[in-house]
Amino acid sequence: MAERQPYGRGGRRPTLEQVAARAGVGRGTVSRVINGSPRVSERTRAAVQAAVAELGYVPNTAARALAADRTDAIALVVPEPERRFFAEPYFSDIVHGVGLVLAETEVQLLLTFAGGDRERRRLGQYLGAQRVDGVLLVSVHADDPLPDLVDQLGVPAVISGRRSEDEALSSVDSDNFGGGRVAVEHLLQRGRSTIAMITGPLDVYGARRRHDGCRAALAAAGHRVDPELVEQGDFTEEGGRRAMAALLARRPDLDAVFAGSDVMAAGARLVLREAGRRIPEDVALVGYDDSVIARHMEPALTSVRQPIVEMGREMTRLLLDEIAKRPEDRSAPGRRSQLVLPTELVVRDSS
């Protein structure tokens, strides 16, 4: 193999045409080899590959994108400021899952933050500019117009979680209903009978489903669902404290609490401790998310785990499938895939 050119200082890179000349074939043939078309003889293929290696040829992405109308790149759009993105292990796991699928392809992942208003507006431009073949949307709020914008632009997209019962976009969610149910079933099995619930904001779809699953488990066990034992939080630690205080005031006899997130469980724990309740002896506590704090809490928190890495994988698979279809074959709105992955209870010391 000949020495490869250092292209530095503005030297131009070899083109298809030059590879073709070197290999003594036509442009079309080289293109076929590069793209792995089967309609090339073994001899020719070898000659072309040799020429590619000698010249250190790499296809120009821009030219390919322009001619073929595809970029071989997808974007992960994070509608949050960078800080939050890095702070939450959720994103890390999603990216990891995405990466696992993309590693087997030639598709590149672009991370895009759209935290601020300005960046938000620019995103439309960005997608309109056909920089990417598709979009992965994570951490989308119920009232976020972004998904609909993306959909209207005709850009294939998959959303993590869903915004409501009838999500218009393709989505991958975890089984929030099952998660809530299994948490409460676990508490019942532990012999608890007066089970309180700190929910997330009930206009958030996932939070409502956790709540529904919880009620379902109680009903299935023949328990009455007592409104006095339900208090709404806001996914913050402070919200968890407030909710716990209210529950304790109304029902000092409660012997278990299911919180819709680990962070709220952490808040609840503080209030319980201040009230002199031992965990789990007096009150069993179960959280949701299986986050880092669950493991580090004292006592370690029983929590419901979502398969986040797996969600990242499935989102990516779904998106690549959608992209692979020709535009006219793409699923019509309303007939998109809605995937729901199972959750799992991780039992620790708090229950």
Added chain:
Amino acid sequence: MAERQPYGRGGRRPTLEQVAARAGVGRGTVSRVINGSPRVSERTRAAVQAAVAELGYVPNTAARALAADRTDAIALVVPEPERRFFAEPYFSDIVHGVGLVLAETEVQLLLTFAGGDRERRRLGQYLGAQRVDGVLLVSVHADDPLPDLVDQLGVPAVISGRRSEDEALSSVDSDNFGGGRVAVEHLLQRGRSTIAMITGPLDVYGARRRHDGCRAALAAAGHRVDPELVEQGDFTEEGGRRAMAALLARRPDLDAVFAGSDVMAAGARLVLREAGRRIPEDVALVGYDDSVIARHMEPALTSVRQPIVEMGREMTRLLLDEIAKRPEDRSAPGRRSQLVLPTELVVRDSS
């Protein structure tokens, strides 16, 4: 303004040509307006802008990249697996700093992980494919061939930290020498006289500079630099423990320790405590990085802070400058910018 087309279902987006037709001008004129050229009359500019708005025109990136040979995108290349990237606040701050500068431009940031070997190899292809105008390299190891590969490809690049005294690439580093010096000066001011040092691996440039600064401070104060008081660690907690144990065995009379990283300081702290030494009463402890653990340590750790956000900003500025030059004007190897930002001592309870 007319209703904007929803392009969905494979509908094509408007082109420059169509905007030109709509505005009753030529292609060139529209291009000039889009790119903010001053050589357009106010009348014409307004007409074109109206047409752009009516059609919802967005320039096609691929076509622009092909014609102009620039992508308006830069890549942040992280030669680490995703996990580490998210785990370390360092990266979060860098990305934040980069984002601050890019927010004022039309340049897009792409995050690229090159942790695995496979991804590593693909990166060359990626850069060769002219997907980006330049590259930001962070967390590069001394023996990493990546920077030279990038340089050889003629892709403008800026590296965070430097690999050695004579870094070939443009770089932005923090003042490790000054950081080491100020840490030790602080200990001397506190009246400590027997100051031990746990260094990072001395083949890592930054670690060596911290060590050098430390020695310089000692020498300036008229202290002899006692080899018995220097022990090399490896930036891990375990390494910090081992080093501390060795130092304590050799010199039980030491009254201060400067560790080359917070994590090593954390390891040292455990050993000191096991040996019954109180911090800071018996032994003062200073770390490096001002990481989260510094604040959360018991007692809170005095540490040297690097201006990481600022480093991200400066790296980006440097890179954009380099990109703005025509290729033939770009700095020759050896005459690249080497920027060093000041470090700062954050005094807490451990000293």
Added chain:
DNA sequence: GGATACGATGGGAGCGCTCCCACCGTGATG
């Protein structure tokens, strides 16, 4: 041996843009 089929190949057209040169008209200048 000629018609047929099909795999392999070459290269024209065109993707949407920027660059640049030619050209137009106007007002200043000799």
Added chain:
DNA sequence: CATCACGGTGGGAGCGCTCCCATCGTATCC
């Protein structure tokens, strides 16, 4: 009144690739 300068404009050429159609050769069949 001819000449020049210059701001403003139109549009050809070309970026490097993919797509596709025409073409060529060879194996296959009657």
